[in-house]
Amino acid sequence: MALLEIRNLHARIEDKEILKGVNLTVNAGEVHAIMGPNGSGKSTLASVLAGREDYEVTEGEVLYDGKNLLEMEADERAREGVFLAFQYPVELPGVNMATFLREALKAIREHRGLPPLEPAEFLRLLKEKAELVGLDPSLKQRSVNEGFSGGEKKRSEIFQLALLEPRLAILDETDSGLDIDALRTVADGVNKLRSHDRAFIVITHYQRLLNYIVPDYVHVMVDGRIVRSGDKNLALELEEKGYDWIREEIGLPA
């Protein structure tokens, strides 16, 4: 059974249809990259999978581990092991990072039938995971994302991923706003988290990230559909030729 099975997914926000029949199968252990021009629906797909309520699914289905994902609330999906690394992590002044992560980990562990970690063990884990992405562990005393630089915010998302150990991780343009060193650190972190029972969907605008996180599959999304799939070479081709040739091939105006 596939970990994730998206069938003919249609979604809209207000009256605007954005996803127009997405099909995608992701197996545990795989890394899928989804590329595509601005406005093609990549981030919408991530949001719909994570359970953002602004979007209305009008058609199709999504099976996660055989269960109907679309019937679950956002927090239920997270506890089931779906993780979205946000493109724009929101700043939450006054919400202490350590408190937030302790609650998140507690909720997820409880769902898995595990007791909460002892405080010392939790702190040790925070330190270990922070080092994985080159984050200063003192960030646990700060408010969630508050005053974090763009790079720190992205690292913090991967840090949370490492801590919460999801089965399906969706990275929504995690590379945007990162300089080359930060990009490499973040990619190293992700690579260390790759495993046979975890899948990644890496949404990106540029091929650059895929030099570091080498995908098993590359999909091209245009106008709300996945119009082409291939291996990592497809990303190189896109880098070279841009997206217009695909639009032309599928009969859309460039």
Added chain:
Amino acid sequence: MATLTATSTRPEARFLHAFELQADTALNGSNAHLTTLRRKAIARFEALGFPGRKAEAWKYTPITRTLQHTYTIQPVPPLPKLSQADLAQAAIPELDAYWVVLVNGQFIPELSTPATALPQGVILTSLQHAAQAYPELFTTYFAQKLDYESDPFLALNLAFARDGFFLYLPPQTALDRPVHVVHWIEVDEDLFLQPHHVVVVAQEASLQLLYSGHSRSAARTFTNAVTELYIGRGAQVAHYDLRLENNTASGIYSTQAYLEQESQYTNHTLTLDGALVRNNVQVRFEGEAGEAHLYGLFLGRGTMHIDNHTMIDHAVPNCVSNELYKGILDDASTGVFNGKVLVRPHAQKTNAYQSNKSIVLTETARMYAKPELEIYADDVRCTHGAACGQLNEEGIFYLRARGLTVQKARALMLLAFARDVLDQIAVAPLRAYLDDLVAQRFGA
């Protein structure tokens, strides 16, 4: 006859009648100065009357309707027997404090820190005892600056007040721990209480004063309380005022602070419970280089009505005032914030900041905010901001996307909202206690 009936049902009439009936006991006969003052006050109250529906200062708070209720007006309220164990509920864990207990507005010496345990020269006693034992000191301060000419509730309190606490700190005295005043309400019949407190902090002395109000009654009460604070030159006062009464307790809590040169006053008014609560915090700078910080947190639930009126009178140049009030209104509760800043014509180099932020959680909760800046000097810096909104949905989604339930996510967000007021509390055990109370309230 019809006219007479109409007049006698006005709530004011009940108070005027009670005053005449109780004149002998309520007037503290031995003190001629007090007798005259009380006569003046009741006359003033009669002339002013309770605020009508058009009174601007009471626009959003139906005080006169609340006062239609027939409360018993007694000079000496009944005194239930309370033990230390009863009062343990009012104690703040880990807080070592000088302890004052008032029950139904009356000072209870047996439950309070004895005078012998206080540092030399410090007076911490009942208002009544202070009037008798320290007549000169008492007369110098009691009601000397109280604006009962224009405020009917101050006039009413002055006419009736018999007890409360009196605290005097001599010059250059720094108490080694806070003073915790517990006001405990426990009554069997609906009662009108009017305690009156006087705090005198002489020059360069410093005080941490915590006042917490509690109630344990099914009967309704209305407390019309007055606290006068005289803060001497270079003195420092941190004042924590906690409303923890239950939903049968309404009241008007008027605090008037007078600041001499180079003094500092910090007021934290935290309203977590009650029925109808009106907090009046008034600060007047009377000497240059004074500093006042006013923090407020109000959490409405049920049909609570919480009205915060602040007034900062920059009567002299070179003073700084800073206000931060935050409210969270749930269920069908109502919040009001009215922040007045008056900068008088010669009060140059004034710095005044005011911020009020509220979250309204339901369709039936209400928030009314009104900044009121009256600036008559030209070389001043004054800013104010008011914002009212809902919880940050994007923030809630972020927390839920990490597995937190919607209840937990809301709780963390609400606690975070309250955090910057709670963080201003300098007494660590008190801050921890309130952190817990607020977290429990929201289920964090």
